Amino acid sequence: MIRNQGSVVAAMVRLSLLEDAHGRRVLPTLYSDNYLWLLPGESRTVRLSWPTGPARRGTRY
Secondary structure: OEEOOOOOOEEEEOOOOEOOOOOOEOOOOEEOOOOEEEOOOOEEOOOEEOOOOOOOOOOOO
16 A cells, blocks of 8 residues: 655655665566655555565566
């Protein structure tokens, strides 16, 4: 669930699933929606799916 708690429109919000605190992205990740526009107070549920096995370092997508 993502929610715009601000008082202005949140334009082109891009979601990324992160592996750890260092900000490494989990790839590949599929999103049911992305690059969202949310009005103030609006929320949306986004479903994500990603591989369940261990991440392979050095793999490029």
